[in-house]
Amino acid sequence: MAKITYIDHEGTEREIEAKNGETVMEVAVKNGVPGIDADCGGACACATCHVYVDSAFLDKVGSPEAMEQSMLDFAENVKENSRLCCQISVSDALDGLKVTTPESQH
Amino acid sequence: MALSDTDTLLIIGGGQAAAQTIAGARQWGFAGRIRLIGEETALPYQRPPLSKAYLKGEMEEERLYFKPADWYAEQNVELSLGVRAEAIDRTARSVSLSDGSAADYDALVLATGSRPRPLPLTGAGLEGVHELRDLRDVDGLKPVVVTGTNMVIIGAGYIGLEAAAVARQLGANVTVIEMARRVLARVTSPVMSTFYTRLHESHGVKIMTGAQTEEILGTNGQVTGVKLVDGTRLEADIVLVGIGILPNQELAQAAGLACDGGILVDEDARTSDDRIFAAGDCTVRPLVHYSRTGRLESVHNAIEQGKLAAAALTGRERPKLDVPWFWSDQYDVKLQIAGLSQDYDDHIVRGDPESGAFAVFYFRSDRLIAVDAVNAAPEFIVTKKLIISGQTLAPAQLQDTSVSMKELAALATA
Ligand SMILES: Cc1cc2nc3c(=O)[nH]c(=O)nc-3n(C[C@H](O)[C@H](O)[C@H](O)COP(=O)(O)OP(=O)(O)OC[C@H]3O[C@@H](n4cnc5c(N)ncnc54)[C@H](O)[C@@H]3O)c2cc1C
Ligand code: FES
DSSP states (O other): OEEEEEEOTTOOEEEEEEOTTSBHHHHHHHTTOTTOOOTTSSSSSSOOOEEEEOGGGHHHHOOOOHHHHHHHTTSTTOOTTEEEGGGOBOOGGGTTEEEEOOSOOO | OOOOTTOEEEEEOOSHHHHHHHHHHHHTTOOSEEEEEESSSSOSBOSGGGGTHHHHTOSOGGGGBSSOHHHHHHTTEEEEETOOEEEEETTTTEEEETTSOEEEOSEEEEOOOEEEOOOOSTTTTSBTEEEOSSHHHHHHHTTTOOTTOEEEEEOOSHHHHHHHHHHHHTTOEEEEEOSSSSTTTTTSOHHHHHHHHHHHHHTTOEEEOSOOEEEEEEETTEEEEEEETTSOEEEOSEEEEOOOEEEOOHHHHHTTOOBSSSEEOOTTSBOSSTTEEEOSTTEEEEETTTTEEEOOOSHHHHHHHHHHHHHHHTTOOOOOOOOOEEEEEETTEEEEEEEOOTTOSEEEEESOGGGTOEEEEEEETTEEEEEEEESOHHHHHHHHHHHHTTOBOOHHHHHOTTSOHHHHHHHOBO
């Protein structure tokens, strides 16, 4: 279990209790967190699940694999802490994770 | 028509397009009644994993659902699952249902999807002959796709090939039979067909092209094999038929809505009746980047048309249209397609297929119209953006791998 906080681009926070093994994307979509489209449902094919990971958690979420990285390279408004959150699995280590959603996924 | 909050929005079909329409309507402020009629008993779920992670046993059913049951309750969406819509009475604005009741509407969205094209051959009804469309199809397949099973797959489209990859990884002996001279013949170029044939053969799948099935063989109602027109007999414990789909347009057709190989809709996903919209696999729609109409079978299309319908129903501006896109996962190869290549008159390959990462770009009248990107996300994303913005690159530019896709994107012209 991990508590994850989703912050939208206007600063509104939503804290959600997430089960291990789900992805950070699934938790958001199933709980109606706005700002994450996730069109491909987590196949790492669409780049519409882009988030910014709180810097304190960058190490814990690990670094993106090659496919995700090359998708990110071409996403809009990418930053150092950008990730596709369908590629981040929830685990106890992520308790307290904060991610911010961009203004638009397209 | 934009709905008012005393109106009822009725949605027929419980798949991707339906789920998107509902989410969109609520997100954009429609507070009236929403009712969903779905023939399947499961909550609306995504199909792509059915021939991928879910078939492989790597994903539980709940993870397929777009939203949990609670969400529908919270959003005040009435679900009538396991119920089929039988007929639309457009004058009374009412739909009769398989449970004997009727559902009234102020606006109706048809999101009935498509169904597998049936195999018109003797033996198609035998036990052990499967198709792959619904959750329950896969629940029937999973227990029998096991090590040592002889599996014959009829049809080498994306779904058939994805299933072949999973079945092979689960240890089945897999033979794919394709009537055309090459795999994926209907959807892509010979370069891609050769790549996928080799990929599957390297994993031990037997691919037979130019092979026409004559009959499915069986004893005591159980499938035992497949007989080809040239007399070849293949042993089979299971047969999977994947020879394409047919749009579920009959409900619309019977109600007098314009249909032609799918329910005809305009740029807002509206049918020939002002109060009735249609979205997803069941439609024939304008393809604005290609100046023609066509039917798409993809997640992109279901999502986009769901949004279009929801936007029109809530009086919002039409969302920006994406270029058609699609993906397919086989073994560790990810294919991403942007655009429609069907009527290309030129194509070039960027990178070396032998390396496992390359892209095929398609052109028509010197304009870039599509890409098949194999383990090549930059090629996919750049092409998508170029087509949306009406820009193009020359074949020779795209062939030059010494220039990165980022640099190329900056060189694109209108
Ligand atoms: C195995 C598989 C793998 C796929 N992989 C990919 C992929 O990798 N990428 C991609 O982009 N696309 C993929 N697709 C295609 C994609 O899933 C479809 O295009 C998408 O599901 C279409 O959504 P839809 O809502 O139009 O139809 P569906 O999802 O088919 O939903 C239609 C629903 O309507 C119900 N229905 C029909 N008639 C009635 C009626 N009269 N009354 C009540 N209910 C009715 C049906 O039972 C069904 O539940 C795949 C499809 C399959 C089957
Ligand atoms: S959901 Fe599509 S890339 Fe993450």
